[in-house]
Amino acid sequence: SQELEQSPQSLIVQEGKNLTINCTSSKTLYGLYWYKQKYGEGLIFLMMLQKGGEEKSHEKITAKLDEKKQQSSLHITASQPSHAGIYLCGVAYQAGTALIFGKGTTLSVSS
């Protein structure tokens, strides 16, 4: 079974609405990164979480890592068309290893 799952696969929200994207691991992770990707472009770094219970915010985006370090949620407040894109979570299960990525969540924001 898949080690890392993102949900939902895709999401359409109305501009101004809040939304949450989840990233769930089947085992405890060492650290987690959130990225955003526009179609045909590279990945833009959003946030990195490493400590259980850690929460970080950047502008209208907040990400949290649960205490068990097996799930992270990314929350966007008052979504805007500029938030549209693919959100990817990447995790490392051990220090010094490369990131493994989920399949991503495609977000569309309708105005």
Added chain:
Amino acid sequence: NAGVMQNPRHLVRRRGQEARLRCSPMKGHSHVYWYRQLPEEGLKFMVYLQKENIIDESGMPKERFSAEFPKEGPSILRIQQVVRGDSAAYFCASSPMAAVSGNTIYFGEGSWLTVV
């Protein structure tokens, strides 16, 4: 401070030819990672290199693919005798030290390989 630079951005190769993708990490970064992205499959890890060393190549196909990160110059991902299934976006990322030691990993814009 320039970001991770990848070239070429777009590459078209005929079946059987060789493809060489280059990645210049951010200044001061000595760790490089290569990923492949296919539609519907997400971003798949291929290889992790440090200067002159391959740290982890568990995601690299056993044949036709190779990667290097020499002491001087960019990291190179080389695909020999390309087939249609190699068509994908190839992304390079870099970090100053090992990933998740509090270090941000930055990605390049990608190289889109099309095999005809």
